[in-house]
Amino acid sequence: MVGLAPRLTEAFSARRVRVDVVCHTAETLMVAIGEPLRLIHEGRIRPEAIDVRILVPSRDIELAFPVPVEAHGDDNPVHQRWLAMRNAQGQVLQHNLLALRSTHGIDVHVRFRALPFTPPVKLYLLNQEEALIGYYMLTRREEEWGSQTLDMYDVLGSQSLLFSFVKRAGQRDAAFVKESQKWFDALWETITSDLTLS
Secondary structure, X not given: OEOHHHHHHHHOOOOEEEEEEEOOOOHHHHHHOHHHHHHHHOXXXXXXXXXXXXXXXXXXXXXXXXXXXXXXXXXXXXXXHHHHHHHHHHHHHHHHHHHHXXXXXXXXXXXXEEEOOOOOEEEEEEOOOEEEEEEOOEEEEEEEEOOEEEEEEEEOHHHOOEEEXXXXXXHHHHHHHXXXXXXXXXXXXXXXXXXXXX
């Protein structure tokens, strides 16, 4: 089991950085990427190019989670809360990465696409050399949102344990990284759709 921030820091030490992600809101990525960004701003690492592709659920689907414990009609505050979080976290992540263009002259590309399903796992592919996978663990919980208390089945993605598979660790790990990259690319190029964070 590994932490995302140190793995991202190592990935960002490469000349050309590529990060592909399947996730629910990008919250864990947004927080973890702070460490390599800090090191770039301190001049301790200096990638020439950064390419980040992120797959998150579409706003238009009925999510498997989070969902209200009690059925709601068309007005689903749990879905609205999730959508607001997904968009805000994605926008912060995008802004912080794209700022490196003007501050450090790094060629940065950040792209989002929408999945037509709720991913049951989170997957981070780093420079096509390492795959980190973690399971979203469902739990019932309450959370204040606006003027109401939401009783829902949800996940705490930041608490998911990440398991690392590294190409150079042997055939089994190399096969997992390769197949995970093929799976991501297939999703990216086929059933996902353009996504605007708003």
